[in-house]
Amino acid sequence: MSFLTPFPCDKCGICCCHVNLSLETQFLDRGDGICLAYNPHLKLCRIYGVRPDICRVDxxxxxxxINKYTWQEFIELNQIACRILLSK
Structure with missing residues (x-):
């Protein structure tokens, strides 16, 4: 697999504001569920270029x-997670 279509992220920051909910991202929690590297005022990651792999969907x-889902299925699962977080 050499090329994946880009993940359709609208950069809302909701995943960055709930890092405490996943064991894989809890190490990023600044103590209130928000990622240490996230600037909630600008809705931007301060370390985007060198962010951890857990923050890189691809x-x-x-x-x-890759052996469990197609890329499209994986996108759909991530979008479901986004919608769940948005409903919180």
Whole structure:
């Protein structure tokens, strides 16, 4: 697999504001569920270029899920997670 279509992220920051909910991202929690690297006022990651792999949907897919789902299925699962977080 050499090319994946980009993940359709609208950059709302909701995943960055709930890092405490996943064991994989709890290490990023600044103590209130918000990522240490997230600027909630600007809705931007301060370390985007060097963010951890857990924050990179395409890298997570390639490393952990490529044998379980198609890329489209993985996108759909992530979008479901986004909608759940938005409803909180």
């Amino acid at each position: 890298e997570q897919y390639k490393k952990n899920y």
